[in-house]
Amino acid sequence: TMAAGATATGAAAAAFSALSAAALSATRARARNFDKWRWLEEVDSERALGWVRERNEELPFSGSGELFTRLKAVFDSKEKIPFLRKINDQYYNFWKDERHERGIWRRTSLEEYRKPSPKWHTVLDLDALSREESEKWVWKGAVVLDLGPGCASDRALIKLSPGGGDAVEIREFDLVAEKFLDADARPFRLPAAKTSISYKDANTVFVGSDFGPGSMTSSGYARQVKEWRRGQPIAEAKLVFEGDVSDVSVGGSYIRERGGVEYELMNQNTGFYSSKKFVRSVKGIPGLTLQLGKNGAQHVALPDDVELDTFADQLLVSLRSAWKGFAAGSLIAAPAKAVLSARSQDDLSKDDFVVLFQPRERIALRDYADTKSRLVLRVLDTVKSRFETWQYTDGTWARAASPKLPSGGAKAADKGDGEEIATVDCWPVESRSSELVWITHESFVQPTSLLLADLASGAEAETLKKEHEWFDAADVELTQHFATSLDGTQVPYFMVAKRSQGGPRPTLLYGYGGFEISLESNYQVTSGLGWVEAGNVYVCANIRGGGEFGPEWHQAALKANRNKAYEDFEGIARDLVARGVTTHKQLGCMGGSNGGLLTGNMLARSPELFGAIVIMVPLLDMKRFNKLLAGASWMAEYGNPDTDDWDNFLHKYSPYHNVDAARRDHYPPVLFTTSTRDDRVHPGHARKLAAKLRDMGAREVHYWENIEGGHGGASTNEQRAQMWTIAYQFLSHALA
DSSP states (O other), X not given: OHHHHHHHHHHHHHHHHHXXXXXXXXXXXXXXXXXXXXXXXXXXXXXXHHHHHHHHHHOSOOSXXXXXXXXXXXXXXXXXXXXXXEETTEEEEEEEETTEEEEEEEEEOHHHHTSSSOOOEEEEEHHHHHHHHTOOEEEEEEEEOOOSTTOOOOEEEEEEEXXXXXXXXXXXXXXXXXXXXXXXXXXXXXXXXXXXXXXXXXXXXEEEOOOSTTSBOTTSSBOEEEEEETTSOGGGSEEEEEOOTTSSEEEEEEEEOGGGOEEEEEEEEEETTEEXXXXXXXXXXTTOOOOOOGGXXXXXXXXXXXXXXXETTEEEEEOSSOBTTBOTTOEEEEEHHHHHHOSSGXXXXXXXXXXXXXXXXXXXXXXXXXXXXXEEEEEEETTEEEEEEEEEETTEEEEEOOOBOOTTXXXXXXXXXXXXXXXXXXXXXXTTTOOEEEEEEEOXXXXXXXXXXXXXXXXXXXXXXXXXXXXXXXXXXEEEEEEEOTTSOEEEEEEEEXXXXXXXOOEEEEOOOOTTOOOOOOOOHHHHXXXXXXXXXXXXXXXXXXXXXXXHHHHTTSGGGTHHHHHHHHHHHHHHHHTTSOOGGGEEEEEETHHHHHHHHHHHHOGGGOSEEXXXXXXXXXXXXXXXXXXXXXXXXXXXXXXXXXXXXXXXXXXXXXXXXXXXXXXXXXXXXXXXXXXSSOTHHHHHHHHHHHHHTOSOEEEEEESSOGXXXXXXXXXXXXXXXHHHHHHHHHOO
């Protein structure tokens, strides 16, 4: 009995010891994960806003003065190009200036627009609406009723954001009477939420929104699509499609195509780069029979990571991965009947498709514009753009002539032969009923020109507007260079600098490097006025993670390979010093959003390379990014911190966790900017890292938070001018 008791006592002691060890381990884990500044994630709490006000008040950069005055004058100027959207026989534009802080939606005719000072008719005045309703409305666009080619539109769904975030209020607008629909017209209207909405017909919409518990994904977007009839309470609208909570979002659309073909489509966006495509109905394609399953829809037998578009009775497929012998980055087309008749990918063969674009070394498809019978592809050739064109006639695709640009832009646009570093862009005037396209031509030092081209006639494009030269670029040179990254990859970058000034100079390196976004040679008013005109150097980095060389350039820096983007950026920084352009003390870097994560990592990884760092609307806490606002939707880019991804790689590029008090004297001056009303990237990211750096005694930490503005950081021209002035005042101070 005594032996049994001793054994039991020993077992109890061992169990107690194990429990104590487990408790100690858990306590240590909690201590490691303790976040002293978590309270700054409480966006509107008085304590957090008090901290924000203190930081704003102590900021030594006023955001005012000559640069602010000049920038605001540019943003307000009537010499800006008013870009157009054709609705019926009128051309609409949304405009802000000194008299219209919130902006006006206005229209004119094309004949009037061609005049130096066209007359405009105001359709909707957001300033007046904001005063009337005591709300700071920010324009987020209009969804116009589309009943097919040649049909007039008399309705639009206006998206208004209170403060500039992604959440929008939906109001239906009468384009004929030019007013919001009265209650007796039973308009579609929804309160502010992250809503997706489109017309199915004049009296029906597809809508995804916050309908209550269970209606949103973990990313904060709609996971249900409802078919909502006019006059019907939204609670009674028919649920027609539903995704999973773990999805990014779902959405529905009804497309009236060329030739009388109609598609009812649903997308289940399972990740940022993946979506399951479904078709609920098709009209105008004889002999096609759908097999409807879950959600009353048929799954389209294509890889989840393709982008799918329609063109008459054809489907356009953009490949992110190699498939059926086609390279990643290809654009292929096939008859919709062939694709939608397939029950699995095995039912499709390479012969079902026509190749419209195939990537080559350093040549990638950026995007395309569709007209009545043509596709104008915008191709990046070593990050310089040009056009390639196809025409669809009688079921056949054939190469066609590209838009003809006037001399000075035509050669680079048509040949891409490297003689001009410029960017051309193109989009349709009326995609399914006209061969007219809008074209822009610009570069870092060449103001934007807006042109109109008729692809049917083949005539040279007509120049409609030219932007004013906002900064003196007479002595400024735009060049392209290549730096060698750590693994030997050649990484391109653009440099803008005055020819007449030699020797090391203050230099600003800008980058993004994520989400397949390409940084091209676009006219930069803010950097031109705020930086280059004073004799400083501006550099734009085309690092991996972007889309400059297609999907593979992007995928090379995903998740565990994120370091490649940072090594590319560091390689450019070292190359600028090695070439004598600048010194490390004179080199600053800037980035926003994912680019803010980039520059945050420069602070944590490579502070010795930079004399100043600007971190704008950033992600910085990569342990909690997926729990803050839309962060869960970006796990396809970064990884999932709630899995082994955190220990395997994510912790390595979380600036919030990697700044170190032992290195506080090595950190260069840093400026954080963000917006209280950013409902995409949580302002807590910037708040927390700024607070942590200040607490550890880093020598110069500045912070500015705009109380409204959304993810862009500003919602009015005055706020934009102030934000950029603060950034360049900081850089001028730190890199002097």
